[in-house]
Amino acid sequence: MTMTSAMPASAYTVLDSGAYHASLLTRGPWHPAHQHAGPPIALVCRAIEHAAAAHGLTHIARLTANLLRPVPIGEVAVEVATDYAGRNAGHFSARLLAGGKEVARFTALAQRENDLQLPDGLPGHPLPLAPMGPEASQAATFPFASKHVGYSDLVETRVAHGRFFNGPCAIWFRLRHPLLGSEAPSVYQRVAVAADSGNGISAILDLKSYSFVNSDLTINLLRRPQGEWICLDARTYLGPNGGGLAESKLYDIHGLIGRATQSLCVSQRS
Template identity: 30%
Template sequence: MHYFERAGESRFRASRHTQGAWSPDEQHIAPSLGLLAHIVEQDRDRRRDDRLPLTRLSYDILGTVPVTEVDVSVRVLRPGRSIELVEATMTHGGRPVLVLRAWLMQRFPTAHLAGSALSPIPGVDEMPTWDMSAAWPGGFIASAEVRRLAPAPGRSTAWVRTGVGLVAGEAASPAARAIGLLDIANGLAVRAEPSAVAFPNIDLTAHLFAEPRGEWLGFDTSVSFGPDGLGLTHSIIHDETGPIGSSAQMLTVRPTTV
């Protein structure tokens, strides 16, 4: 099983596992975030041999994406020996639908300095299994295994993993696979019933101070709605070693009944 298969040098065909939660005819954007990270890493490895990690990822979602073929392109905006800025774009029918700007940064030996004041979350085995498909439809949600604690509307801690590969026949890094799960955060801490309020995100920005390791990705998530149709989903991101970064998603909050 896989989210995409390569249909050409820069073209990819989405599988049913990318099917979205807001509409079955549209992709959940999460796998596409992972795909663009994967493409950036492949481009990096063709150009250089030092495997700079992706540290800041800023995605702009320019439109909905049907479950069909998409094209991708990559360009280096700011080349550098130790730090570079790379842009990746996904298009459908000649129209840009998703843009990633990623900062890649050189490693330095700082294990003796490592630490964070961010709070850990309960481990995978300390959280109950949650059938996310009971709350959200779509092939992507069905492809995810979720453990979750949700003490209040708009708050949750969760662990997520998937057994679905990113691209058929291609080895994706743990980082790219983890990045392909980040967008699930907006559905982990539901503040209002999706049948009454639509709250899709228009972007996702992640800052990672450590590369994700392991198959589980952890989320400490809060969802906030403002009084004028704006919202924010914010998560501290974890792997099984502890906190490794953060992500934020700007929401457009639209009641279906007024």
């Protein structure tokens, strides 16, 4: 499929079986047959949100994805379990399945939301803002964008600070297409789609010469995000033993919402 072909309407569609079919909008930069991890993490986040809401727990405070195998572009299924649900917090786990195999495993913490009046003058408050707002930031495209439909077509990106794939930078993300069918994605799903890109936007190695794939993602959110735009202010740190860490401060237009971290497996391409 090329850019002259019809663009898929959404990242996923629901199948009669209750499973989901991934469109080419989910394609990532590492392999043409594999999804970028952001969309499937967001799809699982959606299922966890629904399970948590049944207990009155509406804030996803933490979401951890353990990426066991590449997620193929095709049919995937999601299974969610409630490990514990109390009055104010609940723990949930989930599995993402493809081709009869478990390709990712998840845990999440959901909390009950309550209005709370904080005292004035707290250190670090009011919460800091992103380096620049989305309206003032310049539109930009992922360096791996090509004639093939993929993740770079699913999201709109704007640069608030730095440059793509050139060290520390801050990038605003907004979904161009729905995650699932015509359903409006939640703010948590918007964060999940974007947060897995921290290691890419802040890359300090040449993508053509090195692989620096993340095997996990942890998102911690101190409050409910607001609006369509999510900013990642990301940086990459590399160790001498093939390991690394990508760390992103997460913002909406009102300020800091949390952080995301990714453990990297770094290797030189042959």
